[in-house]
Amino acid sequence: MAKKVLLVGCGNMGFAMLQGWLALQPSPEITVVEPAAPLRQRISDLAVSALASADDLAADYWPDIVVLAVKPQMFAGVLPDYARFAGPSTLFVSIAAGVTTATIAGLTRADAAIVRCMPNTPAAIGHGVMALYANGQVSAEQAEAAATLLAACGTVVAIEDEALMDAVTAVSGSGPAYVFHFIEALSEAARKVGLPDDLADLMALKTVEGAARLAATSDDAPGTLREKVTSPGGTTAAALGVLMGEGALSTLLGDAVEAARDRSVELGKSE
Numbered sequence: 001m002a003k004k005v006l007l008v009g010c011g012n013m014g015f016a017m018l019q020g021w022l023a024l025q026p027s028p029e030i031t032v033v034e035p036a037a038p039l040r041q042r043i044s045d046l047a048v049s050a051l052a053s054a055d056d057l058a059a060d061y062w063p064d065i066v067v068l069a070v071k072p073q074m075f076a077g078v079l080p081d082y083a084r085f086a087g088p089s090t091l092f093v094s095i096a097a098g099v100t101t102a103t104i105a106g107l108t109r110a111d112a113a114i115v116r117c118m119p120n121t122p123a124a125i126g127h128g129v130m131a132l133y134a135n136g137q138v139s140a141e142q143a144e145a146a147a148t149l150l151a152a153c154g155t156v157v158a159i160e161d162e163a164l165m166d167a168v169t170a171v172s173g174s175g176p177a178y179v180f181h182f183i184e185a186l187s188e189a190a191r192k193v194g195l196p197d198d199l200a201d202l203m204a205l206k207t208v209e210g211a212a213r214l215a216a217t218s219d220d221a222p223g224t225l226r227e228k229v230t231s232p233g234g235t236t237a238a239a240l241g242v243l244m245g246e247g248a249l250s251t252l253l254g255d256a257v258e259a260a261r262d263r264s265v266e267l268g269k270s271e
């Protein structure tokens, strides 16, 4: 287990992971660098040390793991502040979309130990799903330390091929936004057929929550669970005739995931 964790950037995703880490026992010593004062306040409210800049780190401070949670476009500007930690004793974990381990090594040290991780925001409640890719410099002990840290945020899956990260980003990294939008759209549809606002929101949210829990716990595949809802000639068949007609939803989702995957590839090239 890593003893000292330095989190660089504590916006939406960094804060979600920080919340997940608070459940760890034994808890590592976590230090956060976050320039935005209101965001530092919410970190301090969790009794976690929050600094405005890398310059505020004590001269003798040395982290076991540095988690990079700034925007991909900021890596070139931010990484030089942390490059001094790169080397065999410190693991860099990047959660940025697109940015490759080669780019991070180029901005820190050629032989830096780097894990790329693609998390998602349900990490905040321990229900994220995270793919990890470790470069050749990562020791078995460091890989285990990273997996332990990240497991506090949800399910961790190791992948061997870094190129898959763009597709993972498009599916699970961005995926919660698709599901949140589905909830919004179902709620809007509920209003259109006459449900009052509160009831529409509740029915949409609880339906998605219940269906996801059932899919996660049932021995049946999602397709079987779908069939079990669908009475021949009934209401569900009428709806699925629209949603699945000419692959409507799966075509749309396919296009959406491809667009996200392509953007991840682009973000990697712009670094």
Ligand SMILES: NC(=O)C1=CN([C@@H]2O[C@H](COP(=O)(O)OP(=O)(O)OC[C@H]3O[C@@H](n4cnc5c(N)ncnc54)[C@H](O)[C@@H]3O)[C@@H](O)[C@H]2O)C=CC1
Pocket: 008, 009, 010, 011, 012, 013, 014, 033, 034, 035, 036, 039, 069, 070, 071, 072, 074, 078, 095, 096, 097, 118, 119, 120, 121, 173, 174
């Ligand atoms: N939001 C999400 O659901 C996910 C985001 N990611 C990745 O996480 C990273 C962060 O994304 P978000 O949290 O959404 O962005 P965000 O904009 O909410 O957070 C980035 C944070 O970095 C801080 N920052 C800016 N300059 C800094 C510096 N010099 N030192 C330290 N912190 C600095 C900003 O003040 C901000 O709070 C991105 O690389 C993104 O690709 C990955 C998976 C999911």
Ligand SMILES: O=C(O)[C@@H]1CCC=N1
Pocket: 097, 169, 173, 174
């Ligand atoms: O939208 C983004 O670029 C980031 C990466 C995955 C989720 N949010």
